Amino acid sequence: MVSQRKIIHIDMDCFFAAVEMRDNPTLANIPLAIGGSRSSRGVIATCNYPARAFGVRSAMPTGQALKLCPQLHLMAGNMEKYKTVSRQIRAIFQRYSDLVEPLSLDEAFIDVSDSSHFGGSATRIAADIRRVILAETGLTASAGVAPNKFLAKIASDENKPDGLFVITPGEVSAFVExxxxxxxxxxxxxxxxxxxxxxxxxxxxxxxxxxxxxxxxxxxxxxxxxxxxQGIDERPVRVERQAKSVGVEQTLAVDIDVYQNCVEALSSLWPKLQLRLANQGDKGLQKIGVKLKFSDFRQTTVECQAQTASLEQFLPLLQQAWQRRQQQGVRLVGLQLGFNTPNPGQLCLPFDLQA
The missing domain is CATH 1.10.150.20 (5' to 3' exonuclease, C-terminal subdomain)
Structure with a gap:
């Protein structure tokens, strides 16, 4: 039986790029990407819709993006500015419900099951949240409304950008089919x-x-x-809690047996990890790690102690992990961060310390 909760998923449209276009309107109609540079290796954190028309996308190596769109305008980005805007948006969410679960700087779940706003209509609440975000920040957001988190997240992508999509309890079966x-x-x-x-x-x-x-x-x-x-997802919306660690990983479409390809796969994960790290506030970083899973399903994690994290710091760890592959291909690549905690021995990620 499908839960009758009312869940909204808000996803900001090309968030980093949108903030830059808002602050400099001359960027609005040209292909724009945040991340990387023309003179050094890097990856795209996000890009606007004119850039996406050329096939540019987030997590793409900058060199590949420039081949697709030579006129692409690249910006390093300003994480502090994006974090400030993100806090402003989260404050808007709190006006409608205390049950807000941020997923990153630019998206969150909101449980409005018990909200009295607009007679309890989740659809009207979502529409108003989008209206207020635009009025107070100058940015557009897409929203999905559904009886659970899984469907709400999928719904928010249905009418992007600047859209709203609703899946009512009675429509769940037909939608998931x-x-x-x-x-x-x-x-x-x-x-x-x-x-x-x-x-x-x-x-x-x-x-x-x-x-x-x-x-x-x-x-x-x-x-x-x-x-x-079947459209079933019993997970509740959880308010932000202190994480002991964060990580991102990707199972590859084809196993990798060339080291440089593994470097590119790892680099593509860095923007996602940056978003999750920014979402953790001012926690003290304790460890960074690289995880590889091989074709024979063995996996290894190499880590080191670190107070800061950059893409370059992960590359020596990747090289150590790569040397453990025993001629096997690599089927999964992951990046991990561990934070200072009162009891660091209980980090939930199984780090294999290589100090």
Whole structure:
């Protein structure tokens, strides 16, 4: 049975680039990207929609972006400015509900199940949040409204940019039937390929698949696939809490056996980790780490103590992890950060200290 909660997912439109375009309107109609530079290796943190028309996207190596769009205007960005705007936006969320779960500087879940605003209409609340954000910050936001977090996040992407999409409880079944499995969070390109080989491409296909087949091929992930394919997600919206660690990782579409390709894969994760790090406020950094999973499903993590984090600091750790591959390809790359805690021995990420 689908929960009757009212969840809103707000996702700012090309947030970093949007802030820069707001502050300098001459940038509004040209291809713009934040991150990287023409003279050094880097990756795109985000880009505006004129840049996306050329195929530029976030997490893309800067060199590749410039090949697609030679006239691309690159900016280093100003994280302190983006954090200030993010705090302003979160303060707006708090006017509607105390249950706000930030995911990064530019997106959050809001549980308005018990809100009295607009007669309890989540749709009207979402519309008003978008209106107030635009009026007070000059920025546009997209919103998804649904009975749970999983569907609300997917809904917010349906009418981007500057859009609103609603999935009512009565529409859940019809919506998920047509939903591609690749859109389920946690289903990367590699898993989507494995699903497709079994003839499973949309959520409706999972309902006709035997449980034993799913468990055989996907193990513990089978339960999540079944629930999400039915539009079920019991996770509550959790207010911001102190994290002991953060990390990002990506399962690759094709196993990597060339070191430089692994460097590029790691570099593409850096903008995502920067967003998560910025979301942690002023916590003291204690450790950084690189995680690799190999073709034979062995995995290794190499870390070192650090009070700051930059892409260049991860590269020696990647080299050490790469040397452990034993001629195997690399199927997953991850970056990890550990923070100072009262009991640092209980970090939830299993670091293998290489001081």
């Amino acid at each position: 047509k939903l591609p499995l690749a859109k389920i969070p946690g289903v990367g390109s590699k898993t989507a390929e494995r699903l497709a080989r079994l003839g499973l491409t949309h959520c409706k296909d999972i309902a006709n698949c035997e449980l034993a087949v799913l468990v055989k091929h996907f193990g513990a992930m089978a339960d999540s696939l079944i629930k999400r394919s």
